[in-house]
Amino acid sequence: MAGAPQSGTSAVSRAVEPIISLQDIRKSYQQGEFTTHVLQGVTLDIMPGEYVCIMGPSGCGKSTLLNILGGLDQPTSGVYMLGGQDIAQLNDDELSQARCTKLGFIFQSYNLIQQLSVLENIEVPLYYKGMKDSEMRPIAERLAAKVGLSHRMHHKPTELSGGQQQRVAIARALANEPLVILADEATGNLDSKSGNEILDAFDHLNREGKTLVFVTHDERMVERCSRIIRLKDGFVDSDTRTKRALMAA
Amino acid sequence: MPFLSHHPILRLILSPQHLGRSMAMGLKSIWLHRLRSFLTALGVVFGVASVVAMLAIGEGASHEAQEQIRKLGSQNIILQSVKPSDSSGATNETRSMILEYGITTRDIQQIKQTVPGISIVVPSRQIADVAWAGQKKEDSQIIGALPIYPQMRNRTLLQGRFFTDLEIEDRAAVCVLNEALASKLFPLNTPTGKAVRVQRHYYKVIGVIEDESSFSPGDTGKSSASNDSSAQLYIPFSTLMDQYGETFFRYRSGSFEAEKVEFHEAVIRVGDIKEVETRAEAVRHILERNHKKNDWRMVVPVELLRQAERTKQIFSIVLGSIAAISLIVGGIGIMNIMLASVTERTREIGIRRALGARQVDIVLQFLIETVLLSGVGGILGVVLGLGIPVAVSHFAGVTTVIKPWAPILAFSVSVITGIAFGIYPARRAASMNPVEALRHE
Numbered sequence: 001m002a003g004a005p006q007s008g009t010s011a012v013s014r015a016v017e018p019i020i021s022l023q024d025i026r027k028s029y030q031q032g033e034f035t036t037h038v039l040q041g042v043t044l045d046i047m048p049g050e051y052v053c054i055m056g057p058s059g060c061g062k063s064t065l066l067n068i069l070g071g072l073d074q075p076t077s078g079v080y081m082l083g084g085q086d087i088a089q090l091n092d093d094e095l096s097q098a099r100c101t102k103l104g105f106i107f108q109s110y111n112l113i114q115q116l117s118v119l120e121n122i123e124v125p126l127y128y129k130g131m132k133d134s135e136m137r138p139i140a141e142r143l144a145a146k147v148g149l150s151h152r153m154h155h156k157p158t159e160l161s162g163g164q165q166q167r168v169a170i171a172r173a174l175a176n177e178p179l180v181i182l183a184d185e186a187t188g189n190l191d192s193k194s195g196n197e198i199l200d201a202f203d204h205l206n207r208e209g210k211t212l213v214f215v216t217h218d219e220r221m222v223e224r225c226s227r228i229i230r231l232k233d234g235f236v237d238s239d240t241r242t243k244r245a246l247m248a249a
Numbered sequence: 250m251p252f253l254s255h256h257p258i259l260r261l262i263l264s265p266q267h268l269g270r271s272m273a274m275g276l277k278s279i280w281l282h283r284l285r286s287f288l289t290a291l292g293v294v295f296g297v298a299s300v301v302a303m304l305a306i307g308e309g310a311s312h313e314a315q316e317q318i319r320k321l322g323s324q325n326i327i328l329q330s331v332k333p334s335d336s337s338g339a340t341n342e343t344r345s346m347i348l349e350y351g352i353t354t355r356d357i358q359q360i361k362q363t364v365p366g367i368s369i370v371v372p373s374r375q376i377a378d379v380a381w382a383g384q385k386k387e388d389s390q391i392i393g394a395l396p397i398y399p400q401m402r403n404r405t406l407l408q409g410r411f412f413t414d415l416e417i418e419d420r421a422a423v424c425v426l427n428e429a430l431a432s433k434l435f436p437l438n439t440p441t442g443k444a445v446r447v448q449r450h451y452y453k454v455i456g457v458i459e460d461e462s463s464f465s466p467g468d469t470g471k472s473s474a475s476n477d478s479s480a481q482l483y484i485p486f487s488t489l490m491d492q493y494g495e496t497f498f499r500y501r502s503g504s505f506e507a508e509k510v511e512f513h514e515a516v517i518r519v520g521d522i523k524e525v526e527t528r529a530e531a532v533r534h535i536l537e538r539n540h541k542k543n544d545w546r547m548v549v550p551v552e553l554l555r556q557a558e559r560t561k562q563i564f565s566i567v568l569g570s571i572a573a574i575s576l577i578v579g580g581i582g583i584m585n586i587m588l589a590s591v592t593e594r595t596r597e598i599g600i601r602r603a604l605g606a607r608q609v610d611i612v613l614q615f616l617i618e619t620v621l622l623s624g625v626g627g628i629l630g631v632v633l634g635l636g637i638p639v640a641v642s643h644f645a646g647v648t649t650v651i652k653p654w655a656p657i658l659a660f661s662v663s664v665i666t667g668i669a670f671g672i673y674p675a676r677r678a679a680s681m682n683p684v685e686a687l688r689h690e
Contacts, residue, residue, distance in 0.1 A: 072603060072683045093607045100605020111600045115277055128605035133266050
């Protein structure tokens with residue numbers, strides 16, 4: 001039953017391996033006598049350079065799917081291949097290493113570490129990769145400059161606006177040059193102006209070739225992304241390529 | 250082995266840079282909650298300080314006692330004549346006007362002949378009299394001794410010399426003062442060369458000997474050390490016999506009393522220190538057979554030393570228990586605060602896990618923090634603990650001895666406590682579900 005790639009991927013060259021490949025992913029929670037089936041067989045491939053938006057009403061399983069994609073949660077059944085690696089086969093240390101080097105996270109509430117400065121926050125993934133201090137600093141400075149925070153490098157997160165904090169988070173997500181960036185309602189806590197700035201930043205990253213996977217309610221994204229996956233009751237309801245993707249193709 | 254070099258523990262050990270960064274991070278988070286950290290560390294501070302201080306004071310006390318016992322000579326068995334109390338079996342003797350008691354020549358002869366392994370037996374006599382120097386006088390013990398006396402009793406001469414064998418033979422009128430007597434009779438000038446008078450006889454002062462650290466046990470079981478600084482005047486044994494004879498007369502409140510004591514003290518030196526106690530047993534048997542009255546006592550410094558050591562051992566055990574309890578209390582304080590810290594920082598843990606921290610990274614992060622907390626507490630405790638004995642010595646005049654291992658031990662134990670009580674909170678932090686940790690408000 002699994003297997004046939006969704007229609008959206010057909011335009012991309014067959015020779016390219018998918019970055020993310022989900023085969024019949026299911027997730028259920030046991031709560032007392034009741035079992036809640038959150039994901040009921042999700043199968044999809046995400047190709048390099050795609051700008052994917054996962055949408056759907058509350059409780060449709062978006063967040064659970066993102067947690068599984070991020071290697072933070074394990075599916076009850078199904079196969080998840082990340083960059084050709086079967087996630088289920090990894091032990092906790094290897095999984096941590098995979099999160100560190102292959103994935104970049106962006107959260108709704110930024111999730112910066114409050115005691116650390118902007119630069120130190122950007123350096124956290126580099127540190128866990130095992131990099132030396134002398135190697136980390138220039139990378140962090142370059143990334144801070146890239147997101148337009150050269151003048152705020154030694155500030156603490158609390159001294160920054162929401163938009164600035166989210167830009168630190170973007171820089172941090174880019175630090176280890178991950179295969180894919182996962183974002184969860186990245187603009188949810190921002191006013192529309194800074195939200196748009198952040199979305200512009202994502203557009204820019206995608207043009208540079210970054211693969212982005214978004215979970216959002218934000219309908220503005222429809223205009224910007226290349227593919228929209230709509231979930232409903234734990235199933236993929238629809239999976240469509242946007243005008244932009246077609247134009248690009 | 251690229252995987253090995255990425256292992257966080259090895260990374261910390263191999264790279265001082267990462268260790269420095271982890272410690273800086275730990276210090277930062279300790280500094281963030283200054284008051285809380287300080288109060289937490291206080292438990293360890295007091296624990297460590299009390300251990301260091303009590304060790305120093307205890308060590309000082311036992312050091313003083315042992316020093317005094319050692320002064321008596323650890324190879325020696327000391328026999329002393331004791332005047333029997335009136336009630337103790339004194340029926341015929343009291344009638345004979347002359348009270349005869351103490352160690353006799355017969356005892357000494359028997360000991361010399363029957364107990365093997367004894368190298369020298371040195372008897373001495375002492376008589377209470379008044380020593381005069383010009384117009385100054387002092388109640389003193391006049392002690393008849395042999396030239397070997399200072400060596401046997403481990404006492405050093407501060408000035409001049411002790412008698413020679415020739416002076417014993419000649420029954421010379423020379424004397425050696427102890428410090429106490431010298432300072433009383435000659436407070437301003439050196440006594441050597443001057444004369445001291447006892448009754449009608451003049452003695453030329455040839456030396457000054459240090460005061461005796463006397464050990465005055467009720468019996469050999471109970472012991473109490475005290476610095477006896479009573480005045481003592483040493484004259485050749487033969488000279489004393491000449492002057493006083495074997496019987497000593499004393500007038501007391503109108504009545505006349507005569508005592509006959511052959512030796513007031515005899516020091517027996519045993520060749521092998523390991524045999525001292527068995528030889529002492531043999532000597533005790535001889536004396537118990539010869540004496541019906543309880544007119545002698547035996548002091549065995551080695552036994553006293555052993556008792557002092559046993560006392561010190563018990564003291565150490567008690568001290569160790571107190572130290573252990575106080576450090577456990579300190580450790581519980583640390584654990585408590587770290588558990589609170591872990592809960593407080595649940596979200597940070599989630600973020601770090603999402604960004605690639607392994608469980609062991611999280612464990613180390615929290616463990617470094619607890620070790621820093623207990624280590625800083627340990628250092629403060631050592632400083633405080635080193636200060637207390639100094640203050641005690643200064644204000645209370647008690648000898649304290651700080652063994653170099655004591656602060657090192659106390660500090661290490663505090664760090665080990667930090668690790669022991671930090672493991673559980675750290676493991677709890679590391680084992681959190683990242684998804685739930687991220688959701689934590």
